[in-house]
Amino acid sequence: MIERLSIIGVGLIGGSLARALRAVGQVGEVVGCGRSGPNLEKAVELGVIDRFTHDPGEAVVGADVVFLAVPLGAMRGALSAIKDRLDASAVITDGGSVKGSVVADAVAAFGKVPTRLVPGHPIAGTECSGVEASFAELYRNRRVILTPLSETEPDALSLVSRMWEACGAEVTTMSVGHHDEVLAATSHLPHMLAFGLVDALARMRENDEIFRYAAGGFRDFTRIASSSPVMWRDICIANREALSAMLARFGIEMTDLAESIRRADGDHLLEIFERAKAARDRYVDRVK
Numbered sequence: 001m002i003e004r005l006s007i008i009g010v011g012l013i014g015g016s017l018a019r020a021l022r023a024v025g026q027v028g029e030v031v032g033c034g035r036s037g038p039n040l041e042k043a044v045e046l047g048v049i050d051r052f053t054h055d056p057g058e059a060v061v062g063a064d065v066v067f068l069a070v071p072l073g074a075m076r077g078a079l080s081a082i083k084d085r086l087d088a089s090a091v092i093t094d095g096g097s098v099k100g101s102v103v104a105d106a107v108a109a110f111g112k113v114p115t116r117l118v119p120g121h122p123i124a125g126t127e128c129s130g131v132e133a134s135f136a137e138l139y140r141n142r143r144v145i146l147t148p149l150s151e152t153e154p155d156a157l158s159l160v161s162r163m164w165e166a167c168g169a170e171v172t173t174m175s176v177g178h179h180d181e182v183l184a185a186t187s188h189l190p191h192m193l194a195f196g197l198v199d200a201l202a203r204m205r206e207n208d209e210i211f212r213y214a215a216g217g218f219r220d221f222t223r224i225a226s227s228s229p230v231m232w233r234d235i236c237i238a239n240r241e242a243l244s245a246m247l248a249r250f251g252i253e254m255t256d257l258a259e260s261i262r263r264a265d266g267d268h269l270l271e272i273f274e275r276a277k278a279a280r281d282r283y284v285d286r287v288k
């Protein structure tokens, strides 16, 4: 289906796409591009990519699909670097966790919305980074959100949808703004809670003594605090408006909890916990 796929940023997300497409025989040549020589050499050794270059412009020559999988702060530079080297029919897509910033970066780089840009976001990942953490099954039975614009050419959208479906993913489309609001609530806020909790506890006791007495719940809740700091710095800045609003709403919830605890208001606490338990049980049932 794809003759030459160019992956800018061969880490967890880019590497897993290449592996998944290779596993189902839907890609010919895979060209990788990145900054780290050892990571790219590893990618060749693992059979994830066929060859690599450090020059994004060179990487996209002759590619029918270009997949951008760099941290959000590097998107604008990557788009500017590939702009003049793309084939006219090349489709550009990405895996960035925020979509408004990627569209703004594309407009800044191209001077207008590129009609063959299909912004995308696989709702799948782990707390690990780099090509060695990538695996072919990452996207199987997971959702991928595409946020096409009014300018997006239908055949480009259809190609990117089919690419993700070939990886076993379920593709949904929504607007850029809606995507960024929903993900601020379901992904970006929980990551802030995990980072904030672990940092607060770590600063309370210099010697890490406190972590020795943590139970399974702490480990489950904080797994995502092991995620890439650079990636999450960029996500926060890219989605600052929606994430700030979510953090403010969550702050009100925490204040309410703290007040109920101080007042020993068991009825109110029970009301909150029962409502939360019912909502989570419903969610877990739905995704089983």
Ligand SMILES: NC(=O)C1=CN([C@@H]2O[C@H](COP(=O)(O)OP(=O)(O)OC[C@H]3O[C@@H](n4cnc5c(N)ncnc54)[C@H](O)[C@@H]3O)[C@@H](O)[C@H]2O)C=CC1
Pocket (backbone or CB within 6 Å): 008, 009, 010, 011, 012, 013, 014, 033, 034, 035, 036, 039, 069, 070, 071, 072, 074, 077, 078, 095, 096, 097, 098, 121, 122, 123, 124, 125, 126, 127, 128, 129, 130, 131, 228, 231, 235
């Ligand atoms: N990690 C996750 O669970 C998920 C991440 N994403 C998004 O996917 C993108 C990539 O994330 P990961 O694959 O997890 O990160 P990663 O750290 O595993 O891979 C990123 C790669 O990009 C390279 N890179 C960084 N700056 C670059 C530049 N200026 N030019 C070329 N290469 C550059 C890095 O060397 C690295 O190999 C991010 O935009 C992130 O928001 C989306 C869904 C899930």
Ligand SMILES: O=C(O)C(=O)Cc1ccc(O)cc1
Pocket (backbone or CB within 6 Å): 096, 097, 122, 123, 124, 125, 126, 127, 187, 224
């Ligand atoms: O590790 C996890 O559970 C994640 O939530 C991974 C993740 C990180 C960023 C995204 O934009 C989407 C998924």
